[in-house]
Amino acid sequence: xxxxxxxxxxxxxxxxxxxxxxxxxxxxxxxxxxxxxxxxxxxxxxxxxxxxxxxxxxxxxxxxxxxxxxxxxxxxxxxxxxxxxxxxxxxxxxxxxxxxxxxxxxxxxxxxxxxxxxxxxxxxxxxxxxxxxxxxxxxxxxxxxxxxxxxxxxxxxxxxxxxxxxxxxxxxxxxxxxxxxxxxxxxxxxxxxxxxxxxxxxxxxxxxxxxxxxxxxxxxxxxxxxxxxxxxxxxx
Amino acid sequence: xxxxxxxxxxxxxxxxxxxxxxxxxxxxxxxxxxxxxxxxxxxxxxxxxxxxxxxxxxxxxxxxxxxxxxxxxxxxxxxxxxxxxxxxxxxxxxxxxxxxxxxxxxxxxxxxxxxxxxxxxxxxxxxxxxxxxxxxxxxxxxxxxxxxxxxxxxxxxxxxxxxxxxxxxxxxxxxxxxxxxxxxxxxxxxxxxxxxxxxxxxxxxxxxxxxxxxxxxxxxxxxxxxxxxxxxxxxxxxxxxxxxxxxxxxxxxxxxxxxxxxxxxxxxxxxxxxxxxxxxxxxxxxxxxxxxxxxxxxxxxxxxxxxxxxxxxxxxxxxxxxxxxx
Numbered sequence: 001x002x003x004x005x006x007x008x009x010x011x012x013x014x015x016x017x018x019x020x021x022x023x024x025x026x027x028x029x030x031x032x033x034x035x036x037x038x039x040x041x042x043x044x045x046x047x048x049x050x051x052x053x054x055x056x057x058x059x060x061x062x063x064x065x066x067x068x069x070x071x072x073x074x075x076x077x078x079x080x081x082x083x084x085x086x087x088x089x090x091x092x093x094x095x096x097x098x099x100x101x102x103x104x105x106x107x108x109x110x111x112x113x114x115x116x117x118x119x120x121x122x123x124x125x126x127x128x129x130x131x132x133x134x135x136x137x138x139x140x141x142x143x144x145x146x147x148x149x150x151x152x153x154x155x156x157x158x159x160x161x162x163x164x165x166x167x168x169x170x171x172x173x174x175x176x177x178x179x180x181x182x183x184x185x186x187x188x189x190x191x192x193x194x195x196x197x198x199x200x201x202x203x204x205x206x207x208x209x210x211x212x213x214x215x216x217x218x219x220x221x222x223x224x225x226x227x228x229x230x231x232x233x234x235x236x
Numbered sequence: 237x238x239x240x241x242x243x244x245x246x247x248x249x250x251x252x253x254x255x256x257x258x259x260x261x262x263x264x265x266x267x268x269x270x271x272x273x274x275x276x277x278x279x280x281x282x283x284x285x286x287x288x289x290x291x292x293x294x295x296x297x298x299x300x301x302x303x304x305x306x307x308x309x310x311x312x313x314x315x316x317x318x319x320x321x322x323x324x325x326x327x328x329x330x331x332x333x334x335x336x337x338x339x340x341x342x343x344x345x346x347x348x349x350x351x352x353x354x355x356x357x358x359x360x361x362x363x364x365x366x367x368x369x370x371x372x373x374x375x376x377x378x379x380x381x382x383x384x385x386x387x388x389x390x391x392x393x394x395x396x397x398x399x400x401x402x403x404x405x406x407x408x409x410x411x412x413x414x415x416x417x418x419x420x421x422x423x424x425x426x427x428x429x430x431x432x433x434x435x436x437x438x439x440x441x442x443x444x445x446x447x448x449x450x451x452x453x454x455x456x457x458x459x460x461x462x463x464x465x466x467x468x469x470x471x472x473x474x475x476x477x478x479x480x481x482x483x484x485x486x487x488x489x490x491x492x493x494x495x496x497x498x499x500x501x502x503x504x505x506x507x508x509x510x511x512x513x514x515x516x517x518x519x520x521x522x523x524x525x526x527x528x529x530x531x532x533x534x535x536x537x538x539x540x541x542x543x544x545x546x547x548x549x550x551x552x553x554x555x556x557x558x559x560x561x562x
Contacts, residue, residue: 074425086420103425
């Protein structure tokens, strides 16, 4: 479904990604783990078109997409739910969801999807007319995910969905991720919580200083002593 | 004239000038909200509109057509300005964009000058009279120039339409989203160019209406007529809380009130009824707040602006939260 091949990405003059390659197959949940600053978010931002690679290519369902602007990429079905949630805090929950569906012009479908999002997150329905900035951290994360679902993702890029949440909420976020996957959405998940991420993922990539250093099935990565040492805190 | 009538008349003056400031300030604020660009050429949009209207009317084009040409022409000039001057430097440092806006202003002002030369007209052109804006409205003992009443009414109607647009339509919501977080807006599938162009176009439409009303009120137009209004609009936007549309509206009316208040109070000594007011009060006003102080009005406005910003750095509606001004 998605092939990233040898991309180099720079922030001004400093190189953030070095020849990063990865593949996501239809229906898979692939996770990208690694420490802070390893280039995980940069990889997602390049796929969604916010950054342009200097080298390399990104192919989605046979189409080259690395030069497309973000709004064209969303239309193709690649939807990026960014780190830090990035909600429109002055706008209400409903308005945020409406903007999530900006790329979709089928009103009936949007209405139905909003119903599904409210089923998935009943709290959002209760707070439909509140401005997003008044929501709790967990509710904001739910809204961010709900807003991304409004764009009818075929490939969902999830960046640190559990960051800053209480342990109980982290559990429920991962439960939601499983449910989204069960609906047939392909997911590329970036997580600092490597243990949980490898629990839900089919495959994983490990990044370090802008490079991919390991690629394997999630179960093999969990069993890998090097990964256990560095990212799982030796706790498994 | 009695004091309540004087107050009423001044209030309507204040609201009418305030609605012009609000129309201009909203345009500045919308563009700033999304692009972080203080578009000082925005005042020149007023001037362009006034020139198109004046030249068309002087050429004998009927009023409705002339007004349509004015709005469309101003929008076209704005579209070219956005495409040629601002879009290429969108990722450049903010100071580059600010300087560009001054350059754009210079080009427009000199074009107006050239146009006047070609038409063999003086630098200062008498604005042709428009019948439905001429004369006064009399309510009881209060007389108000018709153009002030029309300014106020038109300003309020346009600002209501604008609020409906930004709260009800998807494009309007997209604009507000882009003002809050441009990248997140892009990730929703919002086309940045589309919302930026929309902000410029709405600004141009409002500026063209303001330009017409301003020209009618002033009676003459010249190439630099937009300078003082854009400065005032900028102040209005800062007073209200820069970058927010509601802030710009509140700021525009607040500035109008403040200016008229500062003009009206120094003149009080001359109109206070001598029979019912103690001579002490009258002589106080005449000594310490003579009507000649009126010419220092702008200085007082700036002093009050500075004081306000010391107390509320984010403006009346603004917060001190950095995230919200982003």
